[in-house]
Every structure is written in structure tokens, then in C-alpha cells.
Amino acid sequence: xxxxxxxxxxxxxxxxxxxxxxxxxxxxxxxxxxxxxxxxxxxxxxxxxxxxxxxxxxxxxxxxxxxxxxxxxxxxxxxxxxxxxxxxxxxxxxxxxxxxxxxxxxxxxxxxxxxxxxxxxxxxxxxxxxxxxxxxxxxxxxxxxxxxxxxxxxxxxxxxxxxxxxxxxxxxxxxxxxxxxxxxxxxxxxxxxxxxxxxxxxxxxxxxxxxxxxxxxxxxxxxxxxxxxxxxxxxxxxxxxxxxxxxxxxxxxxxxxxxxxxxxxxxxxxxxxxxxxxxxxxxxxxxxxxxxxxxxxxxxxxxxxxxxxxxxxxxxxxxxxxxxxxxxxxxxxxxxxxxxxxxxxxxxxxxxxxxxxxxxxxxxxxxxxxxxxxxxxxxxxxxxx
Numbered sequence: 001x002x003x004x005x006x007x008x009x010x011x012x013x014x015x016x017x018x019x020x021x022x023x024x025x026x027x028x029x030x031x032x033x034x035x036x037x038x039x040x041x042x043x044x045x046x047x048x049x050x051x052x053x054x055x056x057x058x059x060x061x062x063x064x065x066x067x068x069x070x071x072x073x074x075x076x077x078x079x080x081x082x083x084x085x086x087x088x089x090x091x092x093x094x095x096x097x098x099x100x101x102x103x104x105x106x107x108x109x110x111x112x113x114x115x116x117x118x119x120x121x122x123x124x125x126x127x128x129x130x131x132x133x134x135x136x137x138x139x140x141x142x143x144x145x146x147x148x149x150x151x152x153x154x155x156x157x158x159x160x161x162x163x164x165x166x167x168x169x170x171x172x173x174x175x176x177x178x179x180x181x182x183x184x185x186x187x188x189x190x191x192x193x194x195x196x197x198x199x200x201x202x203x204x205x206x207x208x209x210x211x212x213x214x215x216x217x218x219x220x221x222x223x224x225x226x227x228x229x230x231x232x233x234x235x236x237x238x239x240x241x242x243x244x245x246x247x248x249x250x251x252x253x254x255x256x257x258x259x260x261x262x263x264x265x266x267x268x269x270x271x272x273x274x275x276x277x278x279x280x281x282x283x284x285x286x287x288x289x290x291x292x293x294x295x296x297x298x299x300x301x302x303x304x305x306x307x308x309x310x311x312x313x314x315x316x317x318x319x320x321x322x323x324x325x326x327x328x329x330x331x332x333x334x335x336x337x338x339x340x341x342x343x344x345x346x347x348x349x350x351x352x353x354x355x356x357x358x359x360x361x362x363x364x365x366x367x368x369x370x371x372x373x374x375x376x377x378x379x380x381x382x383x384x385x
Contacts, residue, residue: 028053033100042144043102049140050094050109057087082123086116106144108155114135118160122168131161131179135186147195154187225299227277228284236298236306240359242350243310254352255309255317258366259287259324262344262378264303275335279343282333290324306366314351316384321347321381329379346373350384 028051030043061083089112097105119132124130134157141153161180223235231239240254247254261283268276280303287305288296296308308322311318325345333340349370356362365384373382 010206025185030102031099032096037291039102041063042206043097044110045143046097046102046106047094049143050090050097050105053109054090054094057090060089063145066243067161077081082119086112089116103144106140110141111139114153114157114160118164123162125168131183132162134179134183138187138190140222142190142194145194146192150194151187151191156193158183158187190342210238215279226285228281229301230305231285231296231298233298235302236296236300237359239296240308240362243308244359244362247310250309253313253354255314255319255320256326256350256352256362256366257306257307257311257321257347258300258349258363258370258371259307259347260344262346262374263301267294267340271335271340271355278335279333279340281332282341283328283345287324287325290320291325292375302318308361310349314349314354316380317349318383323381325381344379346370346378347381348373348384349381353385 007186028044028047030040032048034040034043061080089108093108093112094107096102096108113133114137117130117137121130137157138154140149142150145153158180158300159184223231225237239347243254261279264276264279267279280299283301283305284297291297291309293309298306298308300306307320309320310364312320325347326344328345331343333343348366348371350356350362350366351367352362355365369382369384376382
């Protein structure tokens, strides 16, 4: 018994689907120079519209030649040449739409549709279907331009209709009155819809920007000390972990300075907590001015500060700590009309990876050096051993 084999059409469809999908995506994929999501969507929409217009233009020229149906207008040589010219312009505009100048392509598409429509109306005055293509130009313009520009497009189409009888005597102004009314009606509706859409998009953009600004402010609050404006402990740990990985990969050292205000409790006990806050702010401002832009200054907690110095040796780190100690001793802080007593700093310095290959060990080495500076009489710099 012979078994008949039936071709599996589904397998053939699956075989051709991936290439067809890839080609379709490539045809509507904008240039990489267009980075904004909204701009990329507009470029894709424009390319898709141009492909549809090209397809209809090709079908309108090829179908009568294949005998599929007869179009009396195509017997007019002017109609054919204008259609060929429009087809060539659409091809050029599609090529332009694939670049970052896609909005210029949209302008040219509107001009091509309006210009081609008026030329065909002049060469073939009896064609009653062509005036409806004027609406198409305004509709396409409303997808890419503002309400004001869309209104200008419809106004230009109406002015063209009014001037058309003067250019083509075979076209009567009475015959254009219904088309003009229809164009004004549709144009008004499209302009109003475009204005509503534009306002809606502006509101979305404003709300999006507010969310971005709020997120940035929340991020700043999360990583900044509210009193001094320096980075806080959370940011220090995040940044130092990343910096240590980078230092290991690129083989460089990281210097760390842990500073503590000597006898800080006395400022609070004698002058009050407001005076203590003033001291913290002034010391923070001083430390901020004594570091490089690549360094990171943090308030570690209470009266302790930590300064991270990427690509700094022990000598450089210790010199910077000495400068901070000397500058703090020269600082004169005014509070409620009186000068507070001189501020001194005790500082401990350490180097990564010499004093620890992990964050905890590294920070502990600097903290131990700071403790030794305190025990040795304060107002000094001590290096980790």
C-alpha cells in the first residue's frame, strides 16, 4: 500500500518567517543617531507610512499594465509621469527618513503629496477623487508636527484650491466649494485633535521631568549628609567597594584619611549643639577645599570624617592629612558674636592594598591609626602599621 506524501506548508512558513521578520524590522529600523524613544517611534512610523505609500503607488502603475484592471486616468501621459515623479520622490524621502533628518523627510512627504495632488488635478480636471488626497497631507503632517504647523498645511491646501481655477481654467470654482468646505471641516477637527495630543504629550513630558528631578533629589538625600552636605557613610561604602575593584584591576593604590575633631563634646557642652553643628559645617567646608575633584569626602558619623584619595601613595596621603590638620588649627569659627576656641584634628591614614585587601580591614586599619593618634595626645597624624 502506497502512502501519499502531503507537503507540510506550516514547515515552509516557519522556514520563511524569520527572514521575512528580519527584513521587515530592517525596513522600519531608524538610524542609531536617533536616540530618543519618542523620536525613534516617530521615525519608524514615518518609514512605515512611506512604505505603504510606495506600495500603493507601485500597484497603481503596475496593475493596469498587467491587465488586472483599467484606470482611465492612466491613459493620460501627464498623470503617469507625475505618478512616476512622486514615486521617485517617495523613494528619496524614505532613504532620508532612515537618517537623523527624518523630520525633513516628513516635511518633504507632505509637500510631495500636496504638490502631486495639485499637479494631477491640473492635468486631469475631471478626476473627482484627487482632492481627497489633500486631506492625507494634513493627516500625515499632524502625526509629526505641532498643531500650528498642521493648521498651516491645511491652510496651504485651501489656498491652493482657491487659486486653482486661476491656474487651470478647466477647473471651476463652484466645483471646488464642496471640497474646500470638506477640507476646512476635516482640517479643523485634525488641528483640534493634534492640539489635544500635543498638550497631552507636553503634560506627560513635564510629569516625566518632575519624576526625574524628584528621583535625583531623593538620590542626593540618600547619599548626602543633611548637615554638612558631604557624602554619607552609605555612599562611602558603595563608592569604596567600586574603587577598590578598579584599583585591583588597574594596579594602583588608594589613600584613606580618617579624621576626628578633638574634644568635640566640649563644644556641645559649653556652647550648645548649635555651636557644635557650626563646627561640623566649617570643618566639612575646609576638608572639601583641600581635596582633588577625584577625591571623596564623607561624614562617617558624629564628628568623624573620611577622605578617599584614589591613586595616592602613603607619602601623598600623609602630606594631605598634615595639611588638613594645620589648616584646621588656623580656622577661627564665629558663633553668636564670639570666636570659638581653636579646633584640632586627629587623623589616621592607611593605604590600600598595603593595609588591607578588603573594605572592613582597610577601614579598620585607618580607624586603628586614628585611635593611636588620639592616645598619643591628639592633634597629629598617625599612619597605619
